Amino acid sequence: MTTNITPKQTSDTELVAQQSSIEDELTTNGSSLDVDSLDENLSDDEPASDYEEINDDEDQDEYASSIAGQVLSQVIDITHTVTEKEAGLRIDKLASQVFTDFSRVQLQGWVGDGSLLYNGSVQKPKQRVKAGDVIHLSTTLQQHSEDQPENIAIDVVYEDDDVLVIDKPVGMVVHPGAGNQTGTLVNALLYHYPQQHHLPRAGLVHRIDKDTSGLLLIGKTKPAQMALMEQLKDKSVYRHYQCVVAGDAASLLRHRRIDAPIGRHRNQRTKMTVMTAGREAVTHLLNVTPLNDNYCLLDVGLETGRTHQIRVHLSHITYPIVGDRVYGGRRQLRAGLTEAQRQAIGNFPRQALHAYTLGFVHPTTGEDIEVTTPIPEDMQKLISVLTDGYDDE
Known part of the structure; x- marks a missing residue:
């Protein structure tokens, strides 16, 4: 049509x-x-x-x-240390389990643009993690209203x-x-x-x-x-x-x-x-x-x-x-x-x-x-x- x-x-x-x-x-x-x-x-x-x-x-x-x-700004700054139970997971899969306020698609994007770092460096979403490794999410979200x-x-x-x-x-x-x-x-x-x-x-x-x-x-x-x-x-x-x-x-x-x-x-x-x-x-x-x-x-x-x-x-x-x-x-x-x-x-x-x-x-x-x-x-x-x-x- x-x-x-x-x-x-x-x-x-x-x-x-x-x-x-x-x-x-x-x-x-x-x-x-x-x-x-x-x-x-x-x-x-x-x-x-x-x-x-x-x-x-x-x-x-x-x-x-x-x-x-x-438009309001919301600063996100979260760090997580990988546990023994979490070892072997992909970065994006682990991130979706620990940063539950965000969708997996959002997190994959942040892995790609450097907002989500693995041991201080940018890695691909499919990278497997090890116990003791650190993932760090640092980004700023734009909030478009004060709706509750x-x-x-x-x-x-x-x-x-x-x-x-x-x-x-x-x-x-x-x-x-x-x-x-x-x-x-x-x-x-x-x-x-x-x-x-x-x-x-x-x-x-x-x-x-x-x-x-x-x-x-x-x-x-x-x-x-x-x-x-x-x-x-x-x-x-x-x-x-x-x-x-x-x-x-x-x-x-x-x-x-x-x-x-x-x-x-x-x-x-x-x-x-x-x-x-x-x-x-x-x-x-x-x-x-x-x-x-x-x-x-x-x-x-x-x-x-x-x-x-x-x-x-x-x-x-x-x-x-x-x-x-x-x-x-x-x-x-x-x-x-x-x-x-x-x-x-x-x-x-x-x-x-x-x-x-x-x-x-x-x-x-x-x-x-x-x-x-x-x-x-x-x-x-x-x-x-x-x-x-x-x-x-």
């Missing part, structure tokens, strides 16, 4: 007129049902408070800049010496910011992986909304983090999402590729919108599964990574994500719903959006890695209610 196609140029006035015309048609034709009875939380006025992803070209540069934080470690459980779905993939639950903020100084994924990472305190945002490569669940990619070393961020910029990382939307399958299938530039809303600066002056944004509807006559489960792929891209694009084509208070509004209620279905939609507490597949090239081995995670329980229950009694045969 790396093809670059120039978006169709449409004026902002035309876009607003198209949007108003479509909404009028929906109301006139009865596609929306009893809008006044919809939960007041589904208004269009609530501002967005989180960003979905900023992860390519200038967007990624903006994110990289934002994660730099305040917190004992918060995280769901690790993939891990090796270089990379972590976390399944983020609904309600967890990715990193500290205004109004969210604690309880974030970064705080959790710093507790479970203290050696990552010297990495920007504890190694985070990208981010998703507080109320979007799913997979996040994290580098465990500086080279790995930088390599993965470069992959996001050149689009060799792919991300697939599942979401429940208000829309029939036939209509959605006419929008398999949504190519519409996105920029910041002129009046509501915390919201994004489709606009001619925006930056290129391309979303692919990879699969459309009917849940009933007016609701579907989508499999969505991102070709670009604009802020709130999936939510903005689906709202723009008038098929918003269920539970999206910012971009969904009253169009979430369609005709033909049972009372139970109406309640399930009106009471769903977040956008029904889940990042379920993440693919990338391993920064060290070059291997193609793909990680998946099942759709969360709250979305499963919503899907079950919407499909109750529906037969598409």
Whole structure:
């Protein structure tokens, strides 16, 4: 998905007129049902408070800049004398056993650049040690924030010496910011992986909304983090999402590729919108599964990574994500719903959006890695209610 196609140029006035015309048609034709009875939380006025992803070209540069934080210096100076039991081990293996705050990959790098000395001299990582020998680690780490470690459980779905993939639950903020100084994924990472305190945002490569669940990619070393961020910029990382939307399958299938530039809303600066002056944004509807006559489960792929891209694009084509208070509004209620279905939609507490597949090239081995995670329980229950009694045969 790396093809670059120039978006169709449409004026902002035309876009607003198209949007108003479509909404009028929906109301006139009865596609929306009893809008006044919809939960007041589904208004269009609530501002967005989180960003979905900023992860390519200038967007990624903006994110990289934002994660730099305040740089602090941490001096490391540790000496260890080899015991009889440790004799015969490789230097890098021994170092990983005694300097447990750092990964083996980090330690191998320090052996190579002279930060970790063997009997006062530089040796290769495979050098075997003898009892009484001395290994000495002397380096300075850059700490990028004063974020504090917190004992918060995280769901690790993939891990090796270089990379972590976390399944983020609904309600967890990715990193500290205004109004969210604690309880974030970064705080959790710093507790479970203290050696990552010297990495920007504890190694985070990208981010998703507080109320979007799913997979996040994290580098465990500086080279790995930088390599993965470069992959996001050149689009060799792919991300697939599942979401429940208000829309029939036939209509959605006419929008398999949504190519519409996105920029910041002129009046509501915390919201994004489709606009001619925006930056290129391309979303692919990879699969459309009917849940009933007016609701579907989508499999969505991102070709670009604009802020709130999936939510903005689906709202723009008038098929918003269920539970999206910012971009969904009253169009979430369609005709033909049972009372139970109406309640399930009106009471769903977040956008029904889940990042379920993440693919990338391993920064060290070059291997193609793909990680998946099942759709969360709250979305499963919503899907079950919407499909109750529906037969598409």
